[in-house]
Amino acid sequence: MSLAEGTRPRHIPDRLSGRMGHALRSWELLLLLVGVAIFVANSLLSPYFLSPWNLSDATFNFTEKAMIAFAVAMLIIAGEIDLSVAAIIALASTLMGLALQHGAGTPVLVGVGLLTGLLCGLVNGTLVTRLGLPSIVATIGTMSLYRGISYIVLGDEAFNGYPASFALFGQGYAWWVISWELVIFAVLAVAFGVLLHRTNFGRQVYVIGNNDTAAAFSGVRVQRVKMILFLLTGLMSGVAAVCLTSRLGSTRPSIAQGWELEIVTMVVLGGVSILGGSGSILGVVLAALVMGMVTFGLGLLNVPGIVMSVFIGALLIGVIAIPRLIRLARTGRAA
Template sequence: MEKIMHKPMATTGLPAIGWSRRLLSWEFFLLLMTAVVFGLNSLASPYFLDPWNLSDATFNFVEKAVVALPLAMLIICREIDLSVASIIALASAAMGFAAQAGAGTELIVLAGLGVGLLCGLVNGLLVTRFEIPSIVVTIGTMSLFRGLTYILLGDTVLKDYPESFAYLGQGYVYWVFSFEFVLFGVLALLFYGLLHRTNFGRRTYAIGNNPTAAFYSGINVARHRLILFVLVGLVSGLASVLLTSRLGSTRPTIALGWELSIITMVVLGGVSIMGGAGTILGVVIAVFLMGLVTFGLGLLNVPGIVMSIIIGAMLIGVIATPVLLKKFKGRKSAP
């Protein structure tokens, strides 16, 4: 299968490259766009450059960004998970019932992580054991997990969380740096190392480029994909912990529609939707770019529906641009 490359540089091991090629990379383009959006936001609103306002802006995207990290690896491996937002909702429901039963913060967090891991395991087993396409499986589990959340909660809103639980989504480590933001930074470094500095990451790229060749070279493709699905589910559970803590409540509509935003972060970051290409650095830059765009629009009182349109347009544009460029080059080189 022919893959769409979002940038001219190789991504399988981040080899040493010259500055000229770095300046032509997708990451550099994203960094440039982030600087432009930052400048426009600072001119558009006098409140934008306030450190506490910028800190508050991170709360709007950190939980999504956390899920984007393992999802990027899954997409590089030529799979996808559309159920991440529903996993967040179901994990939040589990934490809500645990809190109602009198559980402490540690048990509540374990409940959220455990449900997320279990949901990821269900997705992974359905894909690897029954060889059902992941897009079909996760569309089904997206409805299944969200439906279970509605059945469990109905119209109920669960709020009886212990005070110590609030720190995970509302607390600050130092000055304007929230616990959520610092945790995202740590996870970004860990996933960068996992993808770009380990054999596991090299196997991820190998499977994404050619799963058949990877299999015959001795890679256990099914097990590798299962691990990635479980990892996505586990981190979705972690995102649920952060989001539920920040909101201080659980309701069936929590994280509704987040799939689009998370996938947009990944694809905007240069991860090929066809697999085999992409970097964690690109995803991290794309996270900040999207965060600045939505925060700037919010300061200008732009309605949420308009933001959704912009995010959808960004997703279509990023996917369509390489295809159009490839067709244009093909026509130009044709006799």
Template structure:
């Protein structure tokens, strides 16, 4: 069976069925659901998360995890606000926030790639530490009053009905797709994610690759944090808190293995559509935010559990079939003897 056909009737096919079901249900709940304005709003409310989900796909396929992305988003947003409040030009404040985000990623990447610490522990520490710095910068205040051009970038359409953040997502998705699926760097990411030791013995500079991916993760997370500050128009110390749950769920639900080495952006794109439409439907039903978070948490568990159960079932089936194939075929001569 061709690989594309297997994929269509596999995990991506399941996501397509789920997406179709959610869309039908939402359409029945609200006739205006399919309007262009609602679809843009559907993306706009979670645009920062789905931007970071793109780079998180690279991180997890590479066999690592980055739990600090939401804290980096919050830190970048708080830094922009504090610098602007102190009289720094907004353009310079944005550049400083992007630089800090890249440095946060480099910090994580150094301990993971060069020291050999597990990324789960390193980025968990980063999640706590970077959030702590953001709270120290803002304390209990809320900083707003940004320039009109800055908030317009986050709230007003830029080209036609599409805001800047949605245009950036589309461009980044195409760029990520080309890099991951059609470039030498993408192939190296898969190879290292499958077996880092074998890749290292093959002459691949795994440390440099992992460091680069974590730097990209911090940079994209800081960009998303800046976009979030522009969209909200005000920043607090808890900005983007808890976003990492949705981000990681989008990637794992898209068929990317938590152990690395497998997955693609097509599946992640479908998972993003499923989650955004599911959240939109729950909002139409006036489901509270806490319940929505619980549903997303269940999706995260299922996205890890179902592929593992399927793999276990496939291995058992192969073990049952193997002895039958290896059994000798009796001939007439052997029977007569």
């Protein structure tokens, strides 16, 4: 997402007003520079940061969340939102644990996780597209529902004893320090990038986000597109549930608690407008890398988890408020 015309700083020469100027003013370039700065700062503040295995461990701070963020980004671009994604992870993990207790093997466990995500996405999509409920209200309700079911089933207990073959998804490595989770993240980033930016479906998502009424009059099947987006979001939550459960090796009802805030922050930090209609998958990828390095760097410095939560909350407020402040300042200058 690029800064609007007219906000270009005066010290940038006019000769940059073409394609190069557009690149230099892009939100993605700013995120890239911030990421480089954080990488350098982390390497200077902690002698352990540049270890290849530590860098590999750092990817676990964002890969599972980013898998969901790709789908949530498209949903927000279309003018909707899903706040139940973390609760879907909890429910999918719980049902995988129940399947495990009945002797299910790895293929069945993976199928249960993915199918649970799809069904939860179907419920969310039905509430929004068929019953006309606001997505923020509907998914807050299902967030409590899905998480509540997990607590009813498990209480204070946990499911353990997942088979060794199931650990491949969250603990296995494709090559050297390259984990399978990172490979899945990269594949999904390319797939969602192509879907959003290179297909007619992606163009419809942008049109709906800018004006769903005009999109409907233009022949776009608005409710069908939104239903597909909710299904995709549920499916990606199921994928994340498989990876996270595999990595932890256990299931608790509190799994992925608070992830919805971090995922929305990741999406908005990536340049996706919370009002819909604009954003890119590249921005979400860069935001995931930035947030992953920040949280991992703070962890290496033994910063308490509550401080990280404060940082995430402040970051979300900042990335939403700053563009509005810029617009107000520009309006004031014009007046």
